[in-house]
Structure formats: C-alpha cells, structure tokens
Amino acid sequence: xxxYLPIAEVSVNAFLLLGLGGIVGILSGMFGVGGGFxxxxxxxxxxxxxAVAVATExxxxxxxxxxxxxxxFKRRTVDLxxxxxxxxxxxxxxxxxxxxxAILREMGQVDLLVKLxxxxxxxxxxGLMFFESLRAIxxxxxxxxxxxxKKHGLVHALPFKMKFRTSGLYISVIPPIVVGxxxxxxxxxxGVGGGFxxxxxxxxxxxxxxxxxxxxxxxQIIFVTAFTTLLHATxxxxxxxxxxxxxxxxxxIGAQIGTRIGVKLKAEQLRILLSxxxxxxxxxLALDLLIEPSELFSLGSGGHS
Amino acid sequence: MIxxxxxxxxxxxxxxxxxEVVAGLSRDEVQITANFDGSDILIxxxxxxxxxxxSEPMEVIITVSGPEQAVNVRKKAWRFGxxxxxxxxxxxxxxxxxxxxxxxxxxxxxxRTEDLRHSISIPRxxxxxxxxxxxxxxxxxxxxLIRIRTANNLxxxxxxxxxxxxxxxxxxxxxxxxxxxxxPYDTRIxxxxxxxxxxxxxxxxxxNKVGLERWIYDLAHQQPxxxxxxxxFIAIAAGWMASAVFRYIRF
Numbered sequence: 001x002x003x004y005l006p007i008a009e010v011s012v013n014a015f016l017l018l019g020l021g022g023i024v025g026i027l028s029g030m031f032g033v034g035g036g037f038x039x040x041x042x043x044x045x046x047x048x049x050x051a052v053a054v055a056t057e058x059x060x061x062x063x064x065x066x067x068x069x070x071x072x073f074k075r076r077t078v079d080l081x082x083x084x085x086x087x088x089x090x091x092x093x094x095x096x097x098x099x100x101x102a103i104l105r106e107m108g109q110v111d112l113l114v115k116l117x118x119x120x121x122x123x124x125x126x127g128l129m130f131f132e133s134l135r136a137i138x139x140x141x142x143x144x145x146x147x148x149x150k151k152h153g154l155v156h157a158l159p160f161k162m163k164f165r166t167s168g169l170y171i172s173v174i175p176p177i178v179v180g181x182x183x184x185x186x187x188x189x190x191g192v193g194g195g196f197x198x199x200x201x202x203x204x205x206x207x208x209x210x211x212x213x214x215x216x217x218x219x220q221i222i223f224v225t226a227f228t229t230l231l232h233a234t235x236x237x238x239x240x241x242x243x244x245x246x247x248x249x250x251x252x253i254g255a256q257i258g259t260r261i262g263v264k265l266k267a268e269q270l271r272i273l274l275s276x277x278x279x280x281x282x283x284x285l286a287l288d289l290l291i292e293p294s295e296l297f298s299l300g301s302g303g304h305s
Numbered sequence: 306m307i308x309x310x311x312x313x314x315x316x317x318x319x320x321x322x323x324x325e326v327v328a329g330l331s332r333d334e335v336q337i338t339a340n341f342d343g344s345d346i347l348i349x350x351x352x353x354x355x356x357x358x359x360s361e362p363m364e365v366i367i368t369v370s371g372p373e374q375a376v377n378v379r380k381k382a383w384r385f386g387x388x389x390x391x392x393x394x395x396x397x398x399x400x401x402x403x404x405x406x407x408x409x410x411x412x413x414x415x416x417r418t419e420d421l422r423h424s425i426s427i428p429r430x431x432x433x434x435x436x437x438x439x440x441x442x443x444x445x446x447x448x449x450l451i452r453i454r455t456a457n458n459l460x461x462x463x464x465x466x467x468x469x470x471x472x473x474x475x476x477x478x479x480x481x482x483x484x485x486x487x488x489p490y491d492t493r494i495x496x497x498x499x500x501x502x503x504x505x506x507x508x509x510x511x512x513n514k515v516g517l518e519r520w521i522y523d524l525a526h527q528q529p530x531x532x533x534x535x536x537x538f539i540a541i542a543a544g545w546m547a548s549a550v551f552r553y554i555r556f
Contacts, residue, residue: 004339006521007521059537062544066548067543071548229533233525239525248540252543288388289389290386292388293388297452299378299379
C-alpha cells in the first residue's frame with residue numbers, strides 16, 4: 001500500500017515503513033540505543049529527503065525510547081538520578097552542537113563531516129566493545145581466573161561526589177555531566193539520539209552495571225530527542241507526522257519485544273551483538289566514502305546551503 | 306520589389322496562421338490524498354481551420370511543466386583518499402516535473418531556433434545562468450540533473466506518443482509520478498508545421514494536497530510549535546500505549 005507523505009512529498013510503501021520501524025524498534029529495546037544511527041541512513045536509502053529523515057527520526061526515537069523506558073521502569077533498571085545528571089550535560093551539549101552545526105553549514109561540507117563522524121565514532125566504539133566483550137566471554141568460560149579489581153582512577157578523585165544507589169556508585173557528578181555534554185554535542189551534529197556512544201561511555205567511563213545502563217540511556221535520550229524534534233519543527237518545518245506515525249507504530253511494538261529479548265540475553269552477548277552491528281554500519285559508511293560512486297552527481301535543494 | 310515579396314510571403318503564410326488549437330484535459334486538478342500514487346492525465350483536442358490543411362504534415366507537441374525550483378547539483382571527486390563533494394553548480398530554475406510528448410521524434414519535428422524561442426525540449430526548459438568560474442565543465446552539471454531526474458521519471462521525453470488523426474484530432478496521456486510537488490503545472494500545446502510553431506495553447510493543471518495531507522502541511526508551516534508538540538504527544542502516547550498493551554497481554 002503506497003502512502004503519500006505530506007512534508008517529505010514522496011510516496012512510499014506503508015508496510016515497508018512499518019517493517020523498518022519494527023526492526024529498528026527491536027534493536028532499540030535490546031541495546032538501549034535510539035536506533036537513529038541505523039534508521040536515518042535507511043530512510044535516505046528509500047528516498048526520503050535527508051532533512052526530513054533526520055528530523056522525523058528524532059520524533060520516532062522519542063516514541064520507541066519512551067516505550068522502552070517504561071518496560072525498564074517496571075524492572076527498576078533505570079537510574080533516575082544518574083539520568084538527570086546526564087541530561088543536564090546532554091541538553092547543554094545539544095544546544096552547543098546545534099550552533100556548531102550551523103557554523104559548519106556556513107562553511108559547506110557538512111555532509112562529509114557528519115559521515116566522517118559516523119565512521120570514526122562507530123569504528124572506535126564498535127571495535128573497543130567487540131574486543132572487550134570477547135575478552136569478557138573468554139574470562140567467564142574460565143572461572144579459575146581472578147576477576148579484575150575495580151580501578152580507582154581519576155573518576156574517583158574528583159570533587160562533588162554523589163551517591164547513585166541504583167547503579168551502586170559513589171562518584172563525582174563531573175564525569176557524568178561531561179559525558180552527557182560530549183554526547184549531546186555529537187548527537188546534535190550527527191542527528192541521532194546518541195545512545196550508541198552513551199551506552200559504552202556509561203559502562204567503560206562511569207563503570208555502571210550493564211543492566212542499569214540501557215534504561216538510563218533510554219531515559220535521557222527521550223529528552224534530548226524531544227528537544228531536537230521541537231527545534232527541527234520550529235526552524236526547518238521538516239518533521240513529517242505521517243512518516244513518524246508509521247515508523248513509531250512499528251517502533252514501539254518492536255521496542256517492547258526487544259526489551260524482553262534483552263533481559264533474557266547475557267550482558268556480554270548483548271554487548272558483542274551491539275558491537276557487531278555498530279561495526280557493520282561503520283563499514284558500510286566507510287565503503288561509501290572509499291569506493292567510486294556510480295553516480296558522481298547529486299541533487300540538493302537550491303539556495304546556498 | 307521588397308514590398309511585393311513581403312506581400313507574397315504573407316499570402317503563403319496566411320493559411321498556416323489560420324490554424325488554431327482547441328484543447329481539453331481529462332481533469333484540470335490533481336488532488337494529493339494520503340494514498341496518492343501517481344495520476345494519468347489525458348490531454349486531447351482538435352485543430353480548427355478556415356481553409357483546407359496545407360500539404361505539409363502537421364505535428365503536435367504537448368508539454369507539462371511543474372513548479373520551477375532552484376537546484377544545487379554537486380559533483381564528487383577523489384580527495385585525500387575519499388570521495389567528497391568537490392564542486393557545485395546552482396541551476397537557477399528547473400521544473401520539478403517536465404514531460405514533453407510529440408507526434409514524431411522531437412528532434413525532427415522542431416527546429417533548434419523554434420525550440421529556443423518556446424523552450425520546449427528538456428534542456429531548454431532548464432535555466433542555468435551563473436555557473437561559478439571555478440567550475441570547468443558547467444554543462445556537465447545540467448546534463449547530470451536531467452539524467453538523474455529522467456531516471457526518477459520526473460523528466461520524460463515521449464516521442465511518438467501524441468496520437469494524431471486525420472491531421473485534425475490529437476490526444477496523449479501524461480503519467481504524473483507519485484512524488485509530485487504541489488503547485489500549478491503549466492500545460493502547453495504547440496501546432497508545428499515544417500519545424501515552425503504555427504499556434505499554441507496554454508492551460509494549467511493544479512496539483513494540490515487535500516484532506517489530512519493539507520491539514521498536516523498547513524499546521525507544520527503555520528503553527529510549527531503546536532505541530533512539534535503534537536508530534537511529541539503522539540510519540541509519547543504511542544510509546545505508552547504499546548507498553549500498556551504489552552503489560553496487559555503479559556508477553
């Protein structure tokens with residue numbers, strides 16, 4: 001069934017959109033990522049104009065994250081206090097990121113920068129996670145090995161300490177705010193929720209338990225993407241409600257299923273799956289940059305953008 | 306002598322000028338609804354004559370042109386080991402949709418000068434004024450624009466697709482694709498004899514969003530904040546509903 005999208009001004013298959021929403025929703029629920037880094041390129045591929053894809057995707061992430069976070073609330077796997085601290089950093093970061101984006105746009109080549117950002121960050125994070133979780137799985141198979149002691153590094157030497165009971169942490173608020181800020185900047189530039197950066201940062205930088213990380217990440221993604229959606233709707237008029245509804249119907253159902261699958265899997269397995277997916281998307285984007293495209297020309301809307 | 310020649314010339318051309326197009330459309334409005342997936346428009350008409358037709362065969366050319374937009378055409382090049390957008394040319398005015406149907410092969414039916422005067426063929430319908438001096442081969446960019454839009458069915462050259470009966474009646478069908486832009490679509494009909502346009506007729510097909518499509522589009526542009534909040538509300542409500550339903554069925 002073909003459906004005409006009023007803002008994107010293209011006609012697409014409604015079931016295709018529902019299916020895409022569903023698949024990305026499952027991944028979103030499983031890994032606590034918004035799914036934007038997968039969905040946005042997929043939308044480009046089926047012919048949605050990039051500006052509309054990025055803005056509408058932000059709206060859809062709000063829905064799937066909200067659906068996912070409710071399931072996590074029920075399981076008490078959301079660290080609200082940590083979420084709020086991250087959010088403070090995240091919103092400041094997003095505001096800075098939008099400014100940076102505008103400056104880069106003036107200079108041209110913003111597309112290239114976004115793509116390079118994707119390749120570099122997805123590559124680093126995917127690679128690190130993959131090898132770390134491989135090591136973790138190998139360790140768990142040999143129970144005789146002595147577990148590593150928790151390191152007391154820089155993170156524990158900073159002032160303004162706070163107790164995060166759900167995560168079982170007693171650390172300074174500075175690292176979470178910095179992590180939130182950094183992710184906020186990147187999220188605004190790359191047009192995604194930032195979960196795929198946030199999740200590993202919470203595990204490896206803040207040392208939070210994996211089970212809590214996903215719910216907390218979803219919790220703060222809701223607010224960052226809601227902020228982005230409003231910004232896009234009021235400045236660029238590029239949020240397509242019809243597209244968003246189709247994606248999110250699939251997305252919210254997928255997120256519920258994904259959350260339940262995620263609970264059944266082991267933390268190491270979950271991380272290795274996420275890392276493989278991140279590496280795959282990174283490889284695809286890198287190949288696009290490296291291989292000569294069959295069509296050298298591309299069309300953009302007029303005006304000096 | 307010259308005056309006499311001019312008079313003779315007038316006499317010869319008189320019967321040609323006396324031919325007139327009378328035309329109709331199967332519809333002069335296209336409504337874009339939620340399940341819009343393209344539309345066919347039948348364009349038909351007849352030639353009105355005061356005197357018998359000239360011996361030279363008559364040809365008919367029909368064009369349909371969507372709203373004009375500026376387009377930025379970018380070209381990728383190999384820089385520092387990766388493919389990046391290296392150069393760009395802004396095409397000032399290019400129709401978002403353009404179809405040119407003719408009763409014969411367009412190249413043979415129409416002379417170049419007449420094409421230039423009436424902007425009939427696809428390259429002539431696109432206007433590109435200022436290519437920056439830094440770009441070496443500016444024509445390449447307009448060619449690329451035509452190539453990409455032709456591949457998307459947005460630019461159509463339909464030779465031999467106008468049916469002509471007894472040098473008098475004609476008809477053709479233009480297939481409008483699903484990804485249409487809103488606005489007036491100028492429709493022109495040209496009568497051509499010996500490569501020269503003898504008469505033309507112009508009308509407009511209006512393409513409009515209606516119903517829910519119209520409402521969403523208007524709200525997004527007139528009340529962006531309300532629209533944004535409504536989008537968020539729908540998202541939150543859908544998320545909550547899915548969660549509630551799944552809890553109820555205890556999956």
